[in-house]
Amino acid sequence: xxxxxxxxxxxxxxxxxxxxxxxxxxxxxxxxxxxxxxxxxxxxxxxxxxxxxxxxxxxxxxxxxxxxxxxxxxxxxxxxxxxxxxxxxxxxxxxxxxxxxxxxxxxxxxxxxxxxxxxxxxxxxxxxxx
Numbered sequence: 460x461x462x463x464x465x466x467x468x469x470x471x472x473x474x475x476x477x478x479x480x481x482x483x484x485x486x487x488x489x490x491x492x493x494x495x496x497x498x499x500x501x502x503x504x505x506x507x508x509x510x511x512x513x514x515x516x517x518x519x520x521x522x523x524x525x526x527x528x529x530x531x532x533x534x535x536x537x538x539x540x541x542x543x544x545x546x547x548x549x550x551x552x553x554x555x556x557x558x559x560x561x562x563x564x565x566x567x568x569x570x571x572x573x574x575x576x577x578x579x580x581x582x583x584x585x586x587x588x589x
Contacts, residue, residue: 461525472521478513480529481545481558488531488543492586493579504576505567511540512561519553526550533587539564539572541583 467473489497501508521527527547534542542561549555564575575583 461521461523461527463523466523470522474517477515477517477556477558480547481513481515481560482510484529484531484545485543485560485562488586489582492582494582501579502567504578506564506573506576506579507567507570508562509565510560511563512542513558514560515556515558517556519549519555521547521549521555525555527555533583534559535561536575536580536583536587538574541575541579 461472465472465476486497489501493500527549529545529547532544534544540561540563542559545556545558545560547555547557564573564579565571566573
């Protein structure tokens with residue numbers, strides 16, 4: 460549901476709020492794929508998952524009190540990163556936005572890319588098949 464606070468003075472969703480929706484939807488997706496809270500599970504694997512890229516395409520206006528359904532799927536799995544595709548649809552079935560977020564597996568100590576942990580790669584592969 461689009462809340463009043465998500466909107467600009469014109470009554471449409473404030474652009475940066477969509478980035479927040481994308482990040483939160485991605486974390487929910489990863490929590491499901493990993494079988495527990497995503498951030499805690501990734502930290503337990505010894506990695507940090509910062510975003511390297513975020514792309515959002517606005518396709519249909521969203522306003523206060525609009526209900527949207529957000530769908531997340533695995534777009535790409537690389538050696539050191541993965542990308543999620545995030546799409547939202549309003550009650551009429553219109554695609555309101557489409558986004559891609561790419562996250563990199565980095566070492567908390569060196570802040571340099573490291574290979575995706577096998578557990579994460581398997582969870583992403585498994586989520587891809589759903």
